[in-house]
Amino acid sequence: MRLDQFIAQSTGISRKEAKKFIRQGRIMLANRVTTNPAERTQGQAVHLDGDPLALPGHRYYMLHKPAGYVSATEDKEHPTAVSLLPSELRQGLHIAGRLDKDTTGLLLLTTDGQWSRRVTAPRYAVPKTYLVHLAEAITSTAIQQLETGLLLRGETQPTAPAQVELVNQHCIRLTIIEGRYHQVKRMLAAVGNRVEALHREKIGQILLPKGLLAGKYCELSPSDVSFF
Ligand code: URA
Numbered sequence: 001m002r003l004d005q006f007i008a009q010s011t012g013i014s015r016k017e018a019k020k021f022i023r024q025g026r027i028m029l030a031n032r033v034t035t036n037p038a039e040r041t042q043g044q045a046v047h048l049d050g051d052p053l054a055l056p057g058h059r060y061y062m063l064h065k066p067a068g069y070v071s072a073t074e075d076k077e078h079p080t081a082v083s084l085l086p087s088e089l090r091q092g093l094h095i096a097g098r099l100d101k102d103t104t105g106l107l108l109l110t111t112d113g114q115w116s117r118r119v120t121a122p123r124y125a126v127p128k129t130y131l132v133h134l135a136e137a138i139t140s141t142a143i144q145q146l147e148t149g150l151l152l153r154g155e156t157q158p159t160a161p162a163q164v165e166l167v168n169q170h171c172i173r174l175t176i177i178e179g180r181y182h183q184v185k186r187m188l189a190a191v192g193n194r195v196e197a198l199h200r201e202k203i204g205q206i207l208l209p210k211g212l213l214a215g216k217y218c219e220l221s222p223s224d225v226s227f228f
Pocket of ligand 1: 098099100101103181182183184185186198
């Protein structure tokens with residue numbers, strides 16, 4: 001990136017002003033003063049009047065998605081999950097791992113495309129944990145099938161083994177490492193049951209905090225970001 005562009009982006013001033021600062025000798029690139037706005041930065045330190053400059057970084061949030069919101073940035077018919085963040089934060093955000101409109105719980109949003117690919121790409125096999133409320137009492141045969149892997153309707157590849165924790169006869173905690181279309185609902189349909197309510201509690205090590213109420217968001221901690 002050109003030096004004048006780097007300074008404009010990291011400080012918010014115009015390219016014209018950035019060029020002026022450079023010509024005035026106020027900028028150091030790699031610890032030496034430069035007066036050439038066309039010099040290129042490639043990760044070296046840049047200082048303005050002795051203060052270090054950095055490009056604005058990516059942003060990472062978690063949202064407690066309520067039911068009735070679609071996992072999209074824009075939608076003509078339904079309110080979007082992204083609309084639950086203040087407008088000044090929405091710029092450049094996308095969702096890392098969608099939820100159905102009626103599903104509640106943990107949704108990750110970021111400006112960082114590489115990071116969201118690490119969250120969602122099948123080869124990373126990130127575990128996602130759901131609390132699943134069921135129409136029918138779960139049987140031990142069904143639990144075994146979920147744990148072993150099963151064929152979803154219209155597919156030829158069985159699901160990867162899932163982890164099942166029995167909460168009660170009508171509620172299980174299910175952890176899966178894939179993200180196929182409507183996967184949890186289809187897995188439960190495949191064992192002759194029906195999902196009445198679905199809530200995502202966890203993605204990787206990121207747990208939806210109990211205190212984050214439906215519709216609220218917060219920034220991810222640096223350790224949560226660096227997990228992926
Ligand atoms: N599986 C589903 O069926 N729906 C979701 O929203 C997430 C996982």
